[in-house]
Structures are given as C-alpha cells and as structure tokens.
C-alpha cells in the first residue's frame with residue numbers, strides 16, 4: 001500500500017465574514033487561538049446542526065457584538081486549506097461572506113480588537129499569508145473558490161484561486177474544489193496568479 005493511502009483526512013468547517021463599505025473594510029486583530037496576533041475577518045467553527053449563515057451571524061456577534069440579518073449576508077464562496085504534515089491530512093474548509101449596511105460600531109471582545117482599514121491600506125503583511133491572494137475578490141464582491149496547501153503554519157507550498165462568474169451554490173462548493181484539483185495539470189500551479197474561469 002502506498003504511503004499516502006495510509007493518511008487519514010480530517011476536516012473542520014468554518015465561516016469567515018468581512019464587513020465593508022465602498023472604501024473601508026473591518027478587520028479584527030485576533031487575540032487568541034488560530035491566527036493569533038494577525039488581522040482577519042470575523043469567524044469560527046461551524047457547530048453541529050448549524051447552517052453556515054447562522055454560524056457567520058453567531059461568530060460575528062460573539063467576536064464584535066455586531067448584529068446582522070441573514071438577508072444582508074453575501075455568500076461568496078469557499079477557501080480550502082490543506083495541511084499535509086506528518087501522516088495526518090488536515091483540511092480546513094472556510095465559507096466566505098461579506099456584508100455591508102452595518103449600523104452599529106464593533107466592540108473589542110476577548111477574541112478580537114476591531115479596526116477599519118482603507119482598501120489601499122490592508123495589513124496583508126500581518127495577516128494569513130494567503131489573504132492577499134483572495135481578499136481583493138472579497139473587496140469587489142467577487143465569487144471565488146480557492147485552495148491553499150500549507151507546510152507548517154505560514155508557508156504556502158501551492159495554491160489556486162479562481163474567480164467565478166456566477167454565485168457558487170452551497171452544494172456545489174466542494175465539487176468546484178474538486179474541479180480545481182483535477183485541472184492542476186493544465187497550468188503552472190505554484191506560480192499561478194488569480195485564475196479567472198470563463199464560464
């Protein structure tokens with residue numbers, strides 16, 4: 001049996017939401033846990049029997065005290081992170097949203113310190129190394145599907161980002177990812193910039 005057939009895969013599902021207006025985006029400085037000491041949108045783990053919209057609403061509330069209604073959430077797509085260290089394959093599947101129309105101001109919580117950033121001034125150097133590849137799509141309300149393979153916590157060994165021309169359906173999200181995988185041979189994978197799929 002080949003070595004990689006012995007690997008087990010475990011998957012964790014998350015949501016991540018970016019609140020923005022036409023020129024500024026709200027980020028939180030993560031004070032603990034995954035991504036500690038970096039800026040990111042608001043989000044966390046999907047709970048059992050929770051849908052991703054409810055998870056996005058709950059995590060935003062817990063981490064910023066902002067309230068948002070379900071119909072204000074734009075579901076933009078999925079970013080998948082594979083970490084192939086040791087004999088355990090771990091995959092994080094992150095459902096991405098953005099939203100505008102927030103009336104209240106966020107507050108600092110135990111987990112996050114909020115700050116608004118101009119689109120020209122996003123602190124990519126102090127975010128996850130993958131953010132710079134796909135967050136520009138979120139700023140322009142683009143639909144996306146992306147996959148990153150990390151070696152360790154900070155080194156990206158390969159990635160692909162696709163901008164989609166139609167909204168990804170929730171059930172198709174992971175299938176779209178599979179099509180990314182199978183099209184790897186079609187282009188230079190490591191060096192690809194944002195790949196725009198013409199559909």
Ligand SMILES: Nc1[nH]c(=O)nc2c1ncn2[C@H]1C[C@H](O)[C@@H](COP(=O)(O)OP(=O)(O)OP(=O)(O)O)O1
Nearest residue numbers: 014015016033034035042043044045081094128131
């Ligand atoms: N490489 C990466 N790039 C990125 O931009 N966001 C990532 C990422 N890896 C994980 N995330 C997101 C997903 C999720 O929104 C957040 C991590 O969530 P947490 O682990 O803090 O979840 P919870 O708030 O449920 O955790 P606890 O309550 O501490 O158990 O970071």
